[in-house]
Amino acid sequence: MSIQNHPDYKQEVQFLSFILEFLNKYHSSLLKTKDRLNKELSSGVGDPKDDSSDPYISMIINTQLSDTIEEKLKKIENAHKKPYFARVDFTEEGSKNREKLYIGKMSVLDDKNYKPIIIDWRAPIANLYYEGRLGRAHYDCPDGRIYGEIHLKRQYTIDDGKLLNMFDIDITTNDEFLQAFLGANADNRLKDIVSTIQVEQNRIIRADMWKPLIVQGVAGSGKTTIALHRIAYLIYNYDKDFIPENYMIIAPNKLFLNYISDVLPELGVNRVKQTTFEEFAFEVLEKKVKIKDVNSKLSKLVDIEDEREKEIIIEATKFKTSKEFMDTLSLYLKQVEQTIIPQNSFNVGKIELYSYEDIQELFLKNYSDLPFQKRLNEIKKHLQNRAKLKKDELIEKLHRICDLEVNKIKLNIEDTEERRIKLTETYNKRDELIGKVNDFVKNGAQNFIRAIEIKSPFEYYDEFIFSNLFKEQALKYIDKDAYEYLIDSYRENISSNLYEYEDLAPLLFIKYTTLGLSEKIKVKHIVIDEAQDFSVLQLYVLKNIIKDSSFTILGDLNQGIHYYRGVRDWNEIRSIVFNNSANYLTLEQTYRTSIEIMEVANKVISHIKDTQVQIGKPVIRHGERVKVKKLNSLKEVVENIFIKIQELEQSNINTIAIIGKTLSECKEIHKLLKKKGLDFKLITGNEKEYSVKRVIVPSYLSKGLEFDAVFIPNANRDLYKQNELDIKLLYVALTRPLHRLYIYSIGEVCDMLKDIECNEGEGICSL
């Protein structure tokens, strides 16, 4: 049915015009306020945040108190293009009023009665759109559960302020809206999905903030997107308790952060901390150290032929990122703790004010919850108080001694010049000692504490690695070769002032235990994306040092390419890190890839015989058949890619990636493509900006990204062997495209793609 024939069309167009008019007025009133404030600012009067005098200001768009006018203006401009995307008609139990709830990315309140004209998608009542079906429904709000009836659920396509389409639906699943959304091409940034959030995604977004949440989701199931929507949701619903700066998202690298950087501002959220684990570690350590390329170990493992060498590196790294390593480090820090306080008492002269034993007790027992440095600060207060208390007594004693001495002199020496000299000396001595006592009261405790050495986390870590304790413990878990590899590689790195990525978590723990965290770290909720590549140790340390923070952890074990350190089983994280208190949810539906592409990816990942492997279920969206073409050389592959790209240019394909296995393979292809005049950007892992539409990228750096079309230049059996790492690297590459996937193989295709029916005659295998 054409939209114009819809019985409510006229009414809907009228409503849209009303809203647009409303927003226009608000916009111009804000502009006026901005001008006034600018004038006031430049003339030095007025408070820039006080915009309450304007009649339109009481109409609130997203009631973030800290919003600046600039932010509000931006929000209105966005809202103007698409003020809402859905409507739910709801009658609350006991009421006769059928409310029309228009739902948008941000709320718009009527300035006269403060009633919402548009409801923010994050508001409790908006849950009716995501979870409710026609008929009896309910939603939860701070006052409890509200029951009622849904009469209508309608979705709108509005673009640039024009109503283009509308659909009446029942459930928000697999509807036309979603299909249209998924059929669209990837621009080179992730986007918001407020209008098509699915039920299982909605539950993750709206899950309780204070219960740690672990999400296992297949490639393309929306984990990254949901992570960002969840932050936006939490910021809106916990705005009284937290500010955006209290939220932190940790992503694998800067390129990825750049790739996701549009989503939160699109959702009207700013100032959320978006960082990598390394950057956060530098902030905690209050020092930037040189870190070996995060992917260097992975690329080494990808390249090494010698199986034993590989085994040693994996064993050593697994240990270095394990709970056992952490326990060993804790044992070492316990030893350090015992020896921090020197075996001296706190004395003034020969008088003991605090015994070593008492100071040690304060350090080890009374303040055992605090970092070493903070314990010393507390102990200093005790010493200072004791010194102050003793001051009068000491001074009185000095006066008494002096008086006795004076009497003695007066009795024994006649009133001569000699007696006067002796008396002056005695008084001087007394005054000198009183001065010393005063000085001691002022500085004694400080000096005592200052003499106690707390080393830097780097020094402690160094001592730890080379300690006998570490050797003894390590050899309980790993063999001698792995231990020696661990020590030798550490020594080699340190000689060039380098640390490994895996050193960061223990260093953070040492910093926390010894010196404590800077007040500047305000994090309260941590969202970790691509968490499958985090180690138990990293998560454990984060959980333990950011004391009362809560967590949302999202990842996909199928994509765990840093398997030598990463998560192998989410249950391990639940028990070791969260004491079994975390919720665990899964996402099986995949939204990115077509059915044809997902089937190939699923076949490949099934080669890992592990119960943890999760098979993705694609949303019903068909695409082109996947083809594997056998060729004889990389040159031929590049020729083929060249021709295909000419074809793709005629179609609606925006972003294209060539995904190799190793960086060296990518470099080679990059050179060949350059010769043919094709401009592709080689991604090496050091980029901070993600702006181009055509890239050549090694699989391990393509994690999290997506493209309209993907070329796998060589999936032959020498490159992709049937081992966990190769299977996962291939899986990651195969799950990046939205619409087209082209696979080439120079010679014999790898075993994982062999299952695909192969038409050798044409050199083409297809599923």
Ligand SMILES: Nc1ncnc2c1ncn2[C@@H]1O[C@H](COP(=O)(O)OP(=O)(O)OP(=O)(O)O)[C@@H](O)[C@H]1O
């Ligand atoms: N409910 C949805 N409606 C529309 N599009 C969606 C929805 N959920 C996910 N998508 C789309 O699916 C694609 C994959 O999402 P996203 O990158 O967040 O998934 P992911 O689970 O993090 O993937 P990967 O693990 O492969 O990195 C994106 O294009 C996203 O916009």
